[in-house]
Amino acid sequence: MQHTLLRALGLALAAAALLAARPSLAQPAGDAALGSDVFSTHCAECHSVKDGRNKKGPSLFGVAGRQAAAVPGFSYSDAMKASGWSWTPQRLDAYITLPKQALPGGKMKYDGLADAKARADLLAYLATLK
Template sequence: MHIDWKARVGAIGLGVMMLAPGAAAGQEVSGDPAAGEQVFTRCMACHRVGPGAVNTVGPALNGVVNQPAGSVEGFNYSDAMKNSGVTWDVEALMAFLEAPQQFLPGTRMAFPGLPEEADRANVIAYLAQFDEEGNPAAQ
């Protein structure tokens, strides 16, 4: 099953392109990483990031920005996530973090989402700091 996430983003009326025009792999991330670290505390019930991060209820999020969905080794993803065809660029992350179940029906992520655009941008900026091993990524 392939989900046309760009159509889904448009269908749920997100204006994320104002935040990150032309968001694509390698696109600069807008947001405040320090504020994102604070918001990320809401995610820590299920996710880890940084040196030594491991999969828990959710996958470790090291290197997640601009990576294919469902690609963290050793994590048991839903079929919806594994087969989504999504790449976690800024646009996709903004949409998913706002309303995970709307963006990707069938995801196992039970979190209701982050309704504030600034919170989502800040979390993405925080996550973008980490490479796949959890080290500070080259900026």
């Protein structure tokens, strides 16, 4: 029994060490400079990064940490308004990966960004828009 407890404690300590070594989930691990290029290629046609300037999609200025459907002057889908989401890095990542799957009934026409590195870079860039 003592051996089992020691083994469980060892596994718990190893898991804690792995979690501590991980990059913070609050700060994306990507490259913001590369993320600017990803934004230009995949997002800029529909989204602005200027505060208060909406295009086909809402401005993404200050999106990191913001409540979903909160940009004044943008007409959001009922699904987005009802989501209750906050744009955490995890939520943004899931949404950018497959928007129609992440939010059925949403209005975004983008099919998604499968490249995890490009998404990490994009998230790092979006986090700089304050």
